[in-house]
Amino acid sequence: MPLWANPRLGLLILLVALIALFTALRPAFMDVTLTLVPLQSDVSVYAVVGLAQLAVLSLGHMNMAVGRMAAMSAFAMGLAYDRLGVSLVTGLLIGLLVGTLLGALAGLVISRTGVNSFVVTLAMDFALVGLITILYTRFTDGVAFGGLPAGMDALRNDTFADYCTGDVCGPEISLVVPLALVAVLAVGVLFRFSRLGREILMTGANGRAAELSGIPVRSRVVQAHALSGLLAGFAGFLLAANNGAFSASIGDAFLLPSFLGPVLGGTLLAGGAVSVLGTVLGAGLTQVIYKGLNLLQFQLDQLNLYIGLVLLAALSLDRVRHVVADRKGARV
Amino acid sequence: MTLVAENLVKTFPGVRALDGATLRLAAGSVHALLGENGAGKSTLIKILTGVHRPDGGKIVLGGAELHLNGPLDAQHAGIGVVHQERNLIPGFSIAENIVLHHLPRRFGLVDRARMRAEARRCLGLLDLDLDPDTPVSRLSVAQAQLVEIAKALSVDSKVLLLDEPTASLTGDEADRLYGIVRRLRDDGQAVVLVSHKLEEVFAVADTVTVLRDGRSVAEARPLAGYTQDQVVDLMVGRAYSSVRLADRHVDLRAAPALRLDGVSTARGHRDISLSVRPGEILGLYGLVGAGRSELAKALLGLDRITAGTVEVRGRPVRIRDVGDALRRHRIGYVTENRKEEGLFLDQPITRNVGVTVWRRMARAGLVTDRAERRLVAGYTDRLGIRISSPSQLAGLLSGGNQQKVSLAKWLAADCEILIVDEPTVGIDVRTKAAFHELIAELAGTGLALLLISSDLPEIVTLADRIAVMNDFTLRGELVNDHDYARMSQAIIRLIHMGSRPAGDETA
Known part of the structure; x- marks a missing residue:
């Protein structure tokens, strides 16, 4: 595969070009506390959101409930912190378990009934919207949990620059970044090197052949959806950490970005091929555009309009690149 | 006109x-x-x-x-x-x-x-x-x-x-x-x-x-x-009658590797009995729709067996799925329809071959590309698969090479019993001959082979015995003497004129 046909490289170039453009138009784009640190946090959240969708795109499935799975996980975390007073890590694990179970449930329904994943997760999304409202009304003042565990504040506000050994301080990197990085690496290793991840991809590439090659197809479907739920829950945690609150609105804005990252990064909707690095770059690109246009003082509606247009253009360019590559005989 | x-x-x-x-x-x-x-x-x-x-x-x-x-x-x-x-x-x-x-x-x-x-x-x-x-x-x-x-x-x-x-x-x-x-x-x-x-x-x-x-x-x-x-x-025709493969020695006293006794299935098979010994090729001949692939799939647990017994190496078994067949009983199935069922066309050759062996290759659940490539290289050499690189996509190979990849997958998995379904459909004559030699060679190494084919010359060239299936029942079984004219007519007669009870034609 020629270098120019690599979608990741194209994304990277586009990313750098946009950063240069925004910096030229608004030097404040390079302001560390105003722009760069919040940008890191946002990219961290949406990279993980993208991975949550990627986990099922690997099968050629979709998870339309990605936002609501995140919300349910966040609710479980908030409840555990507020009512049980558990530590940061324990609460996180409880929430992740809830996300995983929700994903597994979706996977189970899909693999047992054979109903399309789009329909199953969409129905699940509807059900969870209602459930979340009921739960927050019952257990909180209706908006968010009050009690937060120790360490939550640091996750929200600190960067490594706040931690010094003698005179040497860390870089201006927000504390959620390494957390997201762990998820990225884990998912990358899973799909690249592990038998489980590879078998999920083969199931996505050709389910019939996978079954006839001895892959337990049904379990792989359940596992991929469980992973999606787990990652959605983790994204919910990261967003709650960024916002400083476990609230009912977590996950509301996850659905569209969850597709944008993977698709921009070259993950096939048809299944069988994923790009973890591409998803991170795709999430980065989306957030840079968002931040940049924000700095250029676009109104929210205009912002959405232009983001839509920019993404459409990016995807079309990507398609053109594919077609040209195909003509030159290079399979992408 | x-x-x-x-x-x-x-x-x-x-x-x-x-x-x-x-x-x-x-x-x-x-x-x-x-x-x-x-x-x-x-x-x-x-x-x-x-x-x-x-x-x-x-x-x-x-x-x-x-x-x-x-x-x-x-x-x-x-x-x-x-x-x-x-x-x-x-x-x-x-x-x-x-x-x-x-x-x-x-x-x-x-x-x-x-x-x-x-x-x-x-x-x-x-x-x-x-x-x-x-x-x-x-x-x-x-x-x-x-x-x-x-x-x-x-x-x-x-x-x-x-x-x-x-x-x-x-x-x-x-x-x-x-x-x-x-x-x-x-x-x-x-x-x-x-x-x-x-x-x-x-x-x-x-x-x-x-x-x-x-x-x-x-x-x-x-x-x-x-x-x-x-x-x-x-x-x-008689074009193939000249193709004769080297004689293989089948130990007729050996216990069957796979034996079916009075098997009926939910798909409609009735009272199927057959057996394959190690080193033997049992041909299962029949026209399209006779129920041969369906029998293979029922054997692998993809369809329900409603009566009769299946024995693997002398022990009665119940096979749940393909993974079970492969790992517990060492049975492999090279599918008829390689594009839809046998291969992952958009995946590299390494993954197509490696898919059955990842479990064995994995260290702490992880598989390295290097180990996989080494494994694949062994089989591409042995089967003479012509590829430009191991990461080439399987969909870009010719039909014959695709079929070899889908065979390599099962050889890599170390099968002892191999069901090969229509191995040479859509493959040109020369590759076909090479494939036949390969199959005979595999039997020579002690593999028990069930060869499903609706290609008469192929069956007569390769099989030691030929079971003839029509309408989901066995019409009879013939010992193959590789005399093409005699065998082909006996087979066709079993199918076209064969409302006689099974066993009548057993030579």
Whole structure:
């Protein structure tokens, strides 16, 4: 595969070009506390959101409930912190378990009934919207949990620059970044090197052949959806950490970005091929555009309009690149 | 002559499907088009109906040369066809299906009254008393078949092609269909009949063209001049009888690796008994639809076995799924349909071969590309798979190499019992010979092989014993003496004339 046909490289170039453009138009784009640190946090959240969708795109499935799975996980975390007073890590694990179970449930329904994943997760999304409202009304003042565990504040506000050994301080990197990085690496290793991840991809590439090659197809479907739920829950945690609150609105804005990252990064909707690095770059690109246009003082509606247009253009360019590559005989 | 197709040539990647085939049709006659699987009948029909374009040769209809750019062209030219596969839209009514390609319109909207009238006319031609508004999904298989013929008649056709029209019909229904065919002939149509059922062909057809290896070996001859045996001889030819593989020694005292005893399945198999020893090739011959692949899939746990016992190496077993078959019993299944079931076309060769062995290769659940590539290199060398790099996508390989990849997957998995389903369909003659040597060699290493094939020369070349299946039952088992003429006739006789109880023909 020629270098120019690599979608990741194209994304990277586009990313750098946009950063240069925004910096030229608004030097404040390079302001560390105003722009760069919040940008890191946002990219961290949406990279993980993208991975949550990627986990099922690997099968050629979709998870339309990605936002609501995140919300349910966040609710479980908030409840555990507020009512049980558990530590940061324990609460996180409880929430992740809830996300995983929700994903597994979706996977189970899909693999047992054979109903399309789009329909199953969409129905699940509807059900969870209602459930979340009921739960927050019952257990909180209706908006968010009050009690937060120790360490939550640091996750929200600190960067490594706040931690010094003698005179040497860390870089201006927000504390959620390494957390997201762990998820990225884990998912990358899973799909690249592990038998489980590879078998999920083969199931996505050709389910019939996978079954006839001895892959337990049904379990792989359940596992991929469980992973999606787990990652959605983790994204919910990261967003709650960024916002400083476990609230009912977590996950509301996850659905569209969850597709944008993977698709921009070259993950096939048809299944069988994923790009973890591409998803991170795709999430980065989306957030840079968002931040940049924000700095250029676009109104929210205009912002959405232009983001839509920019993404459409990016995807079309990507398609053109594919077609040209195909003509030159290079399979992408 | 109504229609002459002369010296047609058609090549697909890796296969010469037609190599100078000629078909001459006269108005007012029923013409049988015969040949073994892979002889080129379907390709010829697809060319005549505009599905494929020929690479050479020409089609002349009523004195004028015909260039077909698609199925609609063929329809307009007056060539109607009933394909082997069903081509009706289940949710549409009979009338809608019949006039699908030339809907009568009024003010831009469908003229339903005229549509019904036209449908009634076509159904009337066949003496069919069906309500044109009935959805096709509610018809029986036989009725749907007849509606397809009505659809073919709705275009004012001069030529009607029937590809295996009675495959899903009962004897009575078939008789009725042939009554209609005779009447169409008497009305001056040229009817082409493709069928594996020789007795039916002899009962209804006037002339015959026999295809073998893409060539016509008998062209528009009067059928009355042949006996059934002579036609079979023409169909199977003797080209392969010279191919003889080195003798293998099968230890006849060895206990069977796989034994089926009185097995019945949910799919309709009844009382199937067979056994394969290590180092032995048991051929399972039958026509398409005889239930051979279905038996293999039931064995692998993909379908329910309702009665009888399956024994692997002497122990009765219950196989749950393919993974179970592979890991617990060392049974592999090389599928018939490699593009849909055997291969992952958009995945690299390494993954296609490695998929069955990741479990063994994994260290702490992780598989490295290097270990995988080393494994694949071993098999590409051993099987002579020509690839440009291990990361090449399987979909870019030729048919023969694809088949080898799908075989390599099971060899890598260290199977002791291998079910190979139609290994050489769509593979050219030379690769085929190499493949046959490979299969014989595998048996030589002690593998127990169940070879499913509808290719007579292949079965006679490779098998030690041949079980013949028809209509989901075994019709008999023959010890193969590799004498092609004798074996092929014995097999064909078991199928075509074989309503005798199984075991009668056991040599």
